[in-house]
Amino acid sequence: MASTRLPSTQGLLAFEAVARLRSVNLAAEELSVTPSAVSHRIRQLESQLGLRFFAGSDFSLSADGIVYLARVREAIFALEQVPGREAAPHTRRLRVAVTPTFSRQILMPQLARFCEAHPEVELVMQVTAPMRENALDEADIELRFGAGPFRQREFLQFPADALTPVCSPAYLKRHGPFEGFATRAEVERAQLLRTPLENWRIWFAAHGIGLPEPASGAQFTDLGLLLEAAAEGLGVALMRLHLGRAWIDGGRLVRLSPVSVPSPNHYFLCWRPGALERPECAAFVAWARQSLEG
Numbered sequence: 214m215a216s217t218r219l220p221s222t223q224g225l226l227a228f229e230a231v232a233r234l235r236s237v238n239l240a241a242e243e244l245s246v247t248p249s250a251v252s253h254r255i256r257q258l259e260s261q262l263g264l265r266f267f268a269g270s271d272f273s274l275s276a277d278g279i280v281y282l283a284r285v286r287e288a289i290f291a292l293e294q295v296p297g298r299e300a301a302p303h304t305r306r307l308r309v310a311v312t313p314t315f316s317r318q319i320l321m322p323q324l325a326r327f328c329e330a331h332p333e334v335e336l337v338m339q340v341t342a343p344m345r346e347n348a349l350d351e352a353d354i355e356l357r358f359g360a361g362p363f364r365q366r367e368f369l370q371f372p373a374d375a376l377t378p379v380c381s382p383a384y385l386k387r388h389g390p391f392e393g394f395a396t397r398a399e400v401e402r403a404q405l406l407r408t409p410l411e412n413w414r415i416w417f418a419a420h421g422i423g424l425p426e427p428a429s430g431a432q433f434t435d436l437g438l439l440l441e442a443a444a445e446g447l448g449v450a451l452m453r454l455h456l457g458r459a460w461i462d463g464g465r466l467v468r469l470s471p472v473s474v475p476s477p478n479h480y481f482l483c484w485r486p487g488a489l490e491r492p493e494c495a496a497f498v499a500w501a502r503q504s505l506e507g
Contacts, residue, residue: 224258225285227251228266232282233491235272239351243306273487305493307334310341310352314437315480318456320356327500334493342434353494355483358410366483369502374453375473376411379466384446394449394469395420404448407432408439411451411476419474440466 230240231251241248259266266278274282311320316338328336339352357363361370378394380403385391391399394416405413405427414426431447433439440457443450444465452466454473460466482501489495 218261220258220261221254224254224261225288227254228258229282229285229289231255231272232266232274232278234353235485235487236351237272239306239308271485304333304335305491306337307493307497308337308339308351308353309497310339310355312342312356312358312480313340313435314440314456315356315358316340317437318459323504326504327497330500331493331496334496353484353488353491354497357481357483359478359481361479361481363481363483365485367486367489368484369482369498371480371482372455373479374455374476376415376451376476377454377473378416378449378469379440379443379452379457379461380449380469381444381446381465382467384443384448385467385469387446391469393472395422395472397422397424400424405430406439406442406448406450408436408451409434410436410439411453411478413451415474415477416451419472 226244227240227250230243231237234240234243237248237251241251244251255266262281264277264281265275266281267273268275268278324336328334341352341355355366357366357368362368380388388403391403394400394403400417400422401424407413407427407430409432412426413424416422417424431442433442436453436456439450440452440460442448443452444460449469450466452460453476457466461468482498484494484498489498
């Protein structure tokens with residue numbers, strides 16, 4: 214028979230944190246205890262109440278867990294209210310994994326507005342590889358790059374971008390002119406900069422150029438590094454127009470063609486199913502949809 218003793222505050226806080234964060238490690242960090250202590254407190258609480266809170270290894274809630282979590286949150290909120298004092302905003306930590314160039318060129322210029330609108334959210338920004346297949350376990354929201362969709366992830370797809378060849382003014386002066394960079398002869402006399410993120414064969418196919426994907430030459434796994442290399446005169450890069458706008462506007466890169474071709478790849482904001490139940494995750498996704506799609 215389940216005990217009628219009052220549940221421990223430590224157990225209730227551990228349960229609420231794991232249910233909200235869907236991670237024992239993140240809950241332990243928030244509560245300043247070890248992960249084993251969090252697990253132990255939850256097991257004790259379950260044993261005392263005769264309930265199972267979680268239905269799976271992803272910390273999805275059982276039917277009993279859903280009902281009891283609502284009661285726990287009501288109790289925590291009530292205990293936080295001090296007579297005669299205004300309730301202090303509860304700080305919520307949000308871990309966002311971002312790719313380097315997109316975060317610098319697109320995300321960061323907009324981020325101040327999110328922070329101003331949501332002072333209760335403490336952002337932790339982490340850098341991840343653009344085409345990383347495995348998620349960062351500790352990230353609540355991830356920015357991914359590729360064709361999508363992604364297994365076991367819900368997502369928001371950012372607007373499509375297009376590709377066009379670019380180089381530095383100095384490189385163009387030394388190796389130009391190029392008349393649209395649309396013939397095999399022009400392509401073969403240029404040093405093509407490579408990246409696994411965007412393939413030259415897309416440009417070749419759009420212009421009927423019968424060349425394979427370049428197999429040699431400098432290669433870059435970050436689009437910002439690729440554009441910096443082109444700006445320093447190392448060769449010709451295939452640039453995403455929206456992402457590379459600052460290099461064009463600053464005069465460090467020039468377009469070799471007025472034509473652009475659609476990229477098959479996109480940026481996606483991704484999260485685990487159920488993550489938007491957390492107010493800070495839902496707020497970030499709503500802000501991203503409004504600010505970055507507008």
